Amino acid sequence: RLCTWIGGETEALRKLHSYCCQKHDDKNMLNWLLAKESLSPYFRFGCLSVRFFFSRVQQYNSNTNGCHSFFVRVKKNLLLREYSYHLAMATPNFDQQLKNPLCVPICWDRDSDLVEAVVKGKTGIPWIDAIMMQIAKEGWAHYLARKSIAYFLTRGCLWQSWETGKEIFS
Secondary structure, three states: OOOOOOOHHHHHHHHHHHHOOOOOOOOOOOOOOOOOOOHHHHHHOOOOHHHHHHHHHHHHHHHHOOOHHHHHHHHHHHHHHHHHHHHHOHHHHHOOOOOEEEEOOOOOOOOOHHHHHHHHHHOOHHHHHHHHHHHHHHHHOOOHHHHHHHHHHHHOOOEEEEHHHHHOOO
16 A cells, blocks of 8 residues: 655645654654654655754754753754765765775675565565565655665675665665
8 A cells, every 4th residue: 555645845844843843752752753754755855954954943942841852862863964965975986885985895795686686575574575665666765764774785684785775775
């Protein structure tokens, strides 16, 4: 069954308002991040500006009590995201292993059958297959889901190059 996603700036701003008004604590943070109310696709598709999001979180954080630690964590994750983008821009050959000053050379396996099974969502591992089917149908999956695929492809199980994973996600 295809999950419908309502895009656009108006919906992104509505969800942002809802996001900032919710009572957050460490117990329900993961549940919220995995919920369909997540703002991640709105960043991904350009419906919500990171700068606007950051300023709005700052504003709500100063007006609320009891959820300070949640907003601090959100800001840290946002800063890490932006740091990664800046690092990518400043590092020569960041998107490849060869001639990348940050990469340690690793002799990865190259098994096209394993990679094809991942892409088609036919690994036999329900979590991995479900994520890949979501990406195929919706063009998006939550960061934690994509991270699971990255680990599975590389050091987690299949020992395939991260460059292969980059090709899958692009």
